Amino acid sequence: MGRPWMCSADVDDAIRRTLVLSDLRLQREKRKQRKKLAEEREKAIEAGQVPPPKPEPKTLENTREKDDTIIRSDDEEIGEDLADDEFAQYFNRQVSPKVLLTTGRKPTAIMFKFLADLLHVFPDATYYKRNNHEIKKMCEYASKREFTDLVVINEDRKNINGMLVVHLPEGPTAYFRLSSLKLSKEIKGHGKPTRHRPELVLNNFSTRLGNRIGRMFASLFNQDPEFRGRRVVTFHNQRDFIFFRHHRYVFETKEDKGKAGKQKGIGIRARLQELGPRFTLKLQTLQKGTFDSKRGEYEWVHKPDMDTSRRRFFL
Amino acid sequence: MAAPCALRWAVGDENGVVRVLAAGPGLEGTNVVKKYGEMDRSRGVEKILAMPVEEQDDCRIVVGRKNGTVDVLEGQTGAVVATFECNKGRNTISQHARVRGMAFLQEHQKILMCSRGGGMAVHTTKDSWDRDSGSELKGPVDCAQVDRTHTCLAYGGEGRELSVVDLERQGDRAWRARQPEPNKMGVRPRAWLSAVDFVGRGPDLVLVGTADHEVRLYDTRAQNGHVMALPFGESRVTNIASQLDGSLVWLANAMGTLQKLDMRKHLLEATLRGPCASIRSLCHHPERMLLASAGLDRFCWIHDTVSRKTLYKSYLKNQLTAVCFLPEQDAKLVEEGDRAPTKALHGRSNPSTDPSARPPAKKKRGKGL
Numbered sequence: 152m153g154r155p156w157m158c159s160a161d162v163d164d165a166i167r168r169t170l171v172l173s174d175l176r177l178q179r180e181k182r183k184q185r186k187k188l189a190e191e192r193e194k195a196i197e198a199g200q201v202p203p204p205k206p207e208p209k210t211l212e213n214t215r216e217k218d219d220t221i222i223r224s225d226d227e228e229i230g231e232d233l234a235d236d237e238f239a240q241y242f243n244r245q246v247s248p249k250v251l252l253t254t255g256r257k258p259t260a261i262m263f264k265f266l267a268d269l270l271h272v273f274p275d276a277t278y279y280k281r282n283n284h285e286i287k288k289m290c291e292y293a294s295k296r297e298f299t300d301l302v303v304i305n306e307d308r309k310n311i312n313g314m315l316v317v318h319l320p321e322g323p324t325a326y327f328r329l330s331s332l333k334l335s336k337e338i339k340g341h342g343k344p345t346r347h348r349p350e351l352v353l354n355n356f357s358t359r360l361g362n363r364i365g366r367m368f369a370s371l372f373n374q375d376p377e378f379r380g381r382r383v384v385t386f387h388n389q390r391d392f393i394f395f396r397h398h399r400y401v402f403e404t405k406e407d408k409g410k411a412g413k414q415k416g417i418g419i420r421a422r423l424q425e426l427g428p429r430f431t432l433k434l435q436t437l438q439k440g441t442f443d444s445k446r447g448e449y450e451w452v453h454k455p456d457m458d459t460s461r462r463r464f465f466l
Numbered sequence: 467m468a469a470p471c472a473l474r475w476a477v478g479d480e481n482g483v484v485r486v487l488a489a490g491p492g493l494e495g496t497n498v499v500k501k502y503g504e505m506d507r508s509r510g511v512e513k514i515l516a517m518p519v520e521e522q523d524d525c526r527i528v529v530g531r532k533n534g535t536v537d538v539l540e541g542q543t544g545a546v547v548a549t550f551e552c553n554k555g556r557n558t559i560s561q562h563a564r565v566r567g568m569a570f571l572q573e574h575q576k577i578l579m580c581s582r583g584g585g586m587a588v589h590t591t592k593d594s595w596d597r598d599s600g601s602e603l604k605g606p607v608d609c610a611q612v613d614r615t616h617t618c619l620a621y622g623g624e625g626r627e628l629s630v631v632d633l634e635r636q637g638d639r640a641w642r643a644r645q646p647e648p649n650k651m652g653v654r655p656r657a658w659l660s661a662v663d664f665v666g667r668g669p670d671l672v673l674v675g676t677a678d679h680e681v682r683l684y685d686t687r688a689q690n691g692h693v694m695a696l697p698f699g700e701s702r703v704t705n706i707a708s709q710l711d712g713s714l715v716w717l718a719n720a721m722g723t724l725q726k727l728d729m730r731k732h733l734l735e736a737t738l739r740g741p742c743a744s745i746r747s748l749c750h751h752p753e754r755m756l757l758a759s760a761g762l763d764r765f766c767w768i769h770d771t772v773s774r775k776t777l778y779k780s781y782l783k784n785q786l787t788a789v790c791f792l793p794e795q796d797a798k799l800v801e802e803g804d805r806a807p808t809k810a811l812h813g814r815s816n817p818s819t820d821p822s823a824r825p826p827a828k829k830k831r832g833k834g835l
C-alpha cells in the first residue's frame with residue numbers, strides 16, 4: 152500500500168493527486184465539525200444547560216422512504232380484517248400447527264442435512280418423501296390429513312436456493328429465495344437443540360405485506376412455548392432480507408465494575424449459544440390461495456421496476 | 467364559467483366495504499369521501515357499477531357480492547335502496563353463488579345480473595324493483611359482459627367456451643365459439659375463460675382472456691373460430707377494458723401486468739406501471755382517457771392512458787376487488803371524509819377532458835439536403 156501521503160504535492164500522478172487532495176479536504180471539514188460540536192457541548196455544560204444531542208448517523212433504515220402501508224397499532228379496520236383472515240384460526244387457538252416438510256425432486260445429501268436441522272427447529276414437523284408428486288396434489292393430500300402448512304425446500308445443483316411455504320387449506324403461498332445457508336455443524340461452538348417448544352421473535356415486519364409474512368411464520372410454531380427450554384427462533388427483517396437464527400439463551404448474573412459509564416453493582420446478562428441452522432430469506436412472490444403457478448393470483452410479485460430507490464423496502 | 471368538477475370513483479373490497487374517492491381541482495390529493503358497509507367477508511364485493519339517476523344530479527351504486535346478492539346503494543348516503551338475489555329459487559353451492567356479471571341497461575331501465583352458477587336475473591329500476599325475468603346460463607360462468615348497445619351478453623368460464631346470448635330472447639344462445647385447434651403436441655387445452663369484453667361500441671367483436679395466458683378475438687359475424695390469438699403475460703388474464711372507439715384494449719392479469727393491445731395492428735404495446743398484484747377490476751372512464759384499476763395489492767390506481775402516467779394512487783388497507791367511475795361532481799359538494807394516505811402524482815390535477823386528446827405530434831425530420 153505504501154506510506155500515507157501527508158501532502159498532495161508529494162503525489163506525482165495528477166489524477167491520484169486530485170483524489171488525495173479532495174480526501175484531505177473532506178477530512179479537514181470533518182475535523183472542523185467535530186471540533187465545533189465539542190466546543191458547543193463544553194460551553195453548554197459550563198453554562199449549566201443541556202448539551203445539544205449528538206447527531207445520529209444516517210442509515211438506510213432511518214432514511215427509509217415513507218410507506219403508506221405501514222400498520223399503526225391503533226388501526227381498527229386492519230385489526231378487524233386480521234381477525235378474520237387465513238391465520239385467524241391459528242391465533243384464536245382453534246388450530247395447532249402441523250407442518251409437512253418435503254424437498255424438490257431429486258434431493259442430494261446436503262438437502263437431508265438441512266432437513267435434519269429443520270426438523271429440530273419446527274417442533275410439529277413431519278418429513279415426507281417427494282416421490283415426484285406435484286405440489287398441487289401434495290396440498291390436497293396434506294389438507295385431508297389436517298396439516299396446516301406445507302414447506303417445500305428447493306435445490307439446484309447441490310445448492311439449496313428456495314423455500315416455498317403454503318398455508319393450508321386456503322393459502323396464501325409464499326416463495327422465498329434462500330441464501331447464506333450455514334448448517335448447524337458448520338457453526339463454531341454450536342449447541343444441540345432439545346425438543347422443547349421454542350419462543351419466537353419476529354422483528355421489523357411493519358408493513359401490511361410484512362405483517363402477513365410475519366403471521367405466516369408465526370403459524371409454523373406452537374403458540375405455547377416452553378420457557379424452560381430457553382430456546383428461541385428469530386426471524387429478523389432488515390432491508391427486506393429475513394435473517395433466520397436459532398439460539399439457546401441463558402441469563403446470568405454478572406458483577407459490573409463501573410466501567411464504560413455503567414453503574415457498579417450486580418447486573419443480569421443474557422448469553423447466547425447458536426443451535427443452527429442459519430440462513431437468509433428474501434420474499435419473491437406471495438400468492439393468494441394454494442400453490443398454482445399457472446392460473447393462480449398473486450398478492451405481491453417483485454418486479455424490477457419497483458426498485459426505484461435504495462431506501463424503498465416492502466416488508 | 468362552469469364550477470370545477472372533481473373526478474369520483476367507487477372501490478369495493480373483499481370485506482364488503484365500498485368507498486367513494488374523489489380527486490381533482492379544489493381538492494388536495496385523493497380523498498376517501500364516503501365509506502359504506504360493514505366488514506363481512508361473506509359479503510365481499512365482486513362487481514360494482516354506477517347507475518345514473520335522471521331525477522337527481524347523482525347516481526346510485528350497484529354492488530354485486532360474493533353471496534349472490536346485488537345491493538343498490540344511494541350515492542350520497544349509502545342507504546340500501548333495493549336488494550336482489552341472483553340465485554333465487556335455485557340450489558347453488560357457495561362457490562357458485564358469487565356475482566360474475568352485472569350491467570345497467572339504461573334504455574330499458576333495468577339491471578341484469580348473473581352468478582357463477584349460471585343464474586341470471588333482470589330487475590326493473592323504475593318505481594318497483596321487481597324481478598322482470600330470469601333465466602339460466604350454462605355455468606360455471608367466470609366472466610360475463612353486456613355490449614354497449616345492450617343487446618347481447620357474452621360469457622364463458624371453466625370448461626365453457628365463449629357463448630353470446632341475445633338479451634331480448636332471454637338466454638337463447640345466439641352464437642357459440644368453436645374450440646381452438648389442438649396444439650403441436652396434439653393436445654386441445656381445456657377451455658377456461660377468465661375475462662371478456664366487447665371491443666368498441668358494437669356487439670360483433672368479442673375479446674376473451676383465458677387462464678392459460680392467452681387473449682383471443684372472435685368476430686360473431688364471420689366465423690366460430692377465433693380471428694386472432696396472442697399470448698399475454700405469465701398468468702391468468704383477469705380483466706379486459708376496451709376503449710369506446712375500439713382502437714385500443716387494456717389487458718390485465720393476475721401478476722399485475724397492465725398492457726395495451728392495439729386492435730388495428732393486433733400487437734401488444736406499452737404497459738402501465740404501478741400494480742404489483744393481481745388486478746381484480748379495470749374500468750375505463752366513459753368520456754376521458756383514464757383507466758382505473760384495483761387489485762390485491764390494496765392500491766387503487768388511476769392512469770392517464772395517453773401519457774401512461776399515474777395520476778392518482780390510493781392505499782385502501784384491504785384487498786380491492788371492484789372499481790368503477792362515478793359521475794363527476796362540483797368539488798365544493800364533495801365532503802371531506804377520512805384522509806387516505808394518497809397523493810396526486812406528476813402535478814396532474816386536471817386531466818384532459820377531450821377524449822380525442824393526444825400528446826403533441828413529434829416533428830418529422832426533413833430529408834435534408
